[in-house]
Amino acid sequence: MVKAVKIFRSLGAYIIPININIPSHCLLMKPIAYKFKIFLDKIIINKPKIKFINNIDCKYVNSVKKIKKSLVKQLYSTINWVECIKFIEKQNILNIIEFTPKNVLKKISQKITSNLNINSIYNVKTFLIIFKKYKI
Incomplete structure (x- = not known):
């Protein structure tokens, strides 16, 4: 994978490697x-x-x-996550809620921009916190 990343970056690709199974x-x-x-x-x-x-x-x-x-x-x-984050910013959306076991999108998004408040829901406790915070 390291070799592929180097090749694609040399061709101008924006790459954020993530470990998935x-x-x-x-x-x-x-x-x-x-x-x-x-x-x-x-x-x-x-x-x-x-x-x-x-x-x-x-x-x-x-x-x-x-x-x-x-x-x-x-x-x-x-x-197209980079484009999605840029689209979200253009819409003046400041808060994102992701449902994930490991804050994956939050980590990737923070590499793209620091303008968004990203909340991750990964268990019942975090769900209740976000639910209360945003009055969902």
């Missing part, structure tokens, strides 16, 4: 994405009260159908 956001996940779609089809999701940004094309998504579709698609598609 699954082939996230690539075509190897497409079979799992189909199973995830079936799972999501059984779940009732209400129309969001807060802004939901699709991290593939960095646009707002407000219909439940489109949210479910984007959640499935992100499993096997490239994530």
Whole structure:
């Protein structure tokens, strides 16, 4: 991986290496994405009260159908996280809530900008703190 990072950086790519143990956001996940779609089809999701940004094309998504579709698609598609963070900043959004076991997006985002307040929910305790803080 180190050699690949050097090559892509020499070509002008912006790279933030992350240690993961699954082939996230690539075509190897497409079979799992189909199973995830079936799972999501059984779940009732209400129309969001807060802004939901699709991290593939960095646009707002407000219909439940489109949210479910984007959640499935992100499993096997490239994530444009740098562009998403820039989009969020342009929208004057100051607070982000991520649901993750290890603050992954917070760490990556802080390498891109220091203008955002990113809160991570990784257990019930942090969920309750954020829930109370933002009156969700």
